[in-house]
Each structure stands twice: as structure tokens, then as C-alpha cells.
Amino acid sequence: MSGQSFRAIQWRSGTITLLDQTQLPNREAYVEARTVEDVAQAIERLVVRGAPAIGITAAYGMVLAAEQSEDLEAADRRLRRTRPTAVNLFWALDRMARVWRVGGSAAELADEATRIDEEDAASCRRIGELGAEIIPDGARILTHCNAGALATSELGTALAVIRVAHARGKRIQVFADETRPVLQGARLTMWELMKDGIDVTLVPDVAVAHLLYEEQIDCAIVGADRVAKNGDVANKIGTRGVACLMCAHEKPFYVAAPWSTFDPSLEDGRAVEIEERNPEEVRQIRGVAIAPEGARVRNPAFDVTPARWVSDLVTDRGRTGADLAAGLARLMGPEFSERTPPPRSVAH
Ligand code: MRU
Secondary structure, three states, X not given: OOOOOOOOEEEEXXXXXXXXXXXXXXXXXXXXXXXXXXXXXXXXXXXXXXXXXXXXXXXXXXXXXXXXXXXXXXXXXXXXXXXXXXXXXXXXXXXXXXXXXXXXXXXXXXXXXXXXXXXXXXXXXXXXXXXXXXXXXXXXXXXXXXXXXXXXXXXEOHHHHHHHHHHOOXXXXXXXXXXXXXXXXXXXXXXXXXXXXXXXXXXXXXXXXXXXXXXXXXXXXXXXXXXXXXXXEEEEOOHHHHHHHHHHOOOOEEEEOXXXXXXXXXXXXXXXXXXXXXXXXHHEEOOEEOOOOOOOOOXXXXXXXXXXHOOEEEEOOEEOOOOHHHHHHHHHOHHXXXXXXXXXXXXX
């Protein structure tokens, strides 16, 4: 259905083969991770990135550790230290820990990692189907960062919605913003959607407000790294700005994420740890200096969008509707509603 001709992560016993996302779009190169340290560094360097993809990769990393009779506590600790924001990493490692802590074998761990991978693929398909319903024929859709097949097991989240809408014959036009500083939009979303033959136009991040002023954008859809109980969304830096602009222009701003991105332990987005990355990512573009050497830099990799700016959250369990907190409680079921009701989103 998707036309997707690549996989970001491939597993066979002893090796995780990763499509090296640092090389895209110039080179379609694969790297092989054979040790936990290889896996940890691949996640840190963004060889593999995107919330579900790093969870899946870390899960396979634990299988490598078990196959090599490594200290599983140490492997788990190393992988948890790689990137702090996407909850999928911790969610996947928690699932793996439930197997190895009770003495599960390497084969049992491989089964669990494969289940995490396959369940993510199913979630992406479901998100695509549910999300495509809210995309009108002829829609001009903005997306930020890369929430595509590169960031998941397959299809993506925000890009699954776009792919399924396209496959259903809806005439859609996509705008991908560059997503400074690491350019996931320019390098990765453009690469994926062009490969699929979907109508996509690259725009500088700073052009979004102007395109809205020109009435060129009908809605925006992005992925997520962590969704709090009240519906606040942590996602790639710049998402908050896009959401704010959509709100100011009275256009819908949608988020698409699998249930594994929901973190019911957080009341709201303020408690999300925001990764601060290497200043060189801002001082340089792919090795070429764009600021004076030694320029002081801030490089937060994520931001938090308040639930009240999100028009709908599409998950594999269903859509929340505009009241994200209530929708999340409903989708979570009795386990959630037995607890204190989540507070309404607060301004921050
Ligand atoms: O730093 P990255 O590239 O890992 O950030 C990725 C994002 O913010 C994505 O939007 C998010 O993980 C959702 S991917 C389906």
C-alpha cells in the first residue's frame, strides 16, 4: 500500500542492520550494530532516530547483549542513557526487562523484541487508517521533522496518515519544513515522500507563518516523542512554534502517535526531560561552519506543545478528539479512570 521500499531497522540473530539516517539523502548506506555499545552509539548519533524506532532498536540491543552473555543490567543502563525524551525507549526496555529479569533466554528476548517491532508496524497501519479519515480531499498538509517509516517499524505515524490518505485517492499536497538544526524534514521526510511519489514541497522553517498568511496550508500533522496524561505533546524542537502558528491562523494541528508514546506517569508536559544536544549541530551544517567558532549555543532537541493547541490526537487505539485529556482517559479504559482525573491543560 505504501510503496515503501526500505526498512530503517532489520534484525537477524547477532546483527541489527540500520539504514544510516545521518547519510541520507546523499547515500543509502547501512550500518551493522553487533554490540550494545554499537547500538547505544547509533541511537546517540541519530543513525537511527524517531521515538518508535529507537525503542525497537534498543529492544534488539538487549537481545544482542543476551546472545553475547553480557551483563543485562549494564546493557539496560547503557541504552537508557542514550536519549532522554522519547518514552518509547524506556517503554521498550521495560518490556524487555520483564523478560530478562525473570531469567528469560536470548530466544525469548528475541521473540519479545520482534513482537515490539511487529506491534509497531500494526500501530502505524491503524494510525494511518484512522488518521486518513480526518484529511479532506485536496488538503494541503504541513509536517514537521520526520514521523515516517524511517522513524518507526514501517509507514510512520504522521506520514502513515499522509500515505494512507494518498493511497485512498485523496489529492493531497504536503509541505515539509526543513526542521533545523538536523534537517529531518529536508533530508528524511523529503526523501521518503519523494520515493513514494507523494506531492511534497520543502519549505524553510521560517516560511511557515508566511505560507499560512498566503492561505497555502489547511492543516498540520506531526508525530510525538512523549504525550503526558493531560495531552501535552513533546516532539521535535519547532513543533510548539508550528502548533502556535496553526492556532493563530485557526487551522487544525494534529498529532499522530502510537500508544507506546503515551506516558501516563506524567500529569503534564512540564516534567518531560528535554534533550540538549551537541552545540556543533547548530554551529555547523553537515560540517560547514555557519557561525563563528566558539559561538555560544543552545540546542534543545525537543519542545512541549500544550494540549489545548492540538485539535486531535490520532493513536492506534482511536482518536482523542479535541479534549485530549478526556480522550486519552477514554482510550486508556478503566485502568486509567480509576485514578484521579487528569487536570485540564494549563498554560505554560
Ligand atoms: O531527534 P529525532 O529525529 O529522533 O526526533 C524525532 C521526532 O521528534 C519525531 O517527530 C518523533 O519521534 C515521532 S517519530 C514517529
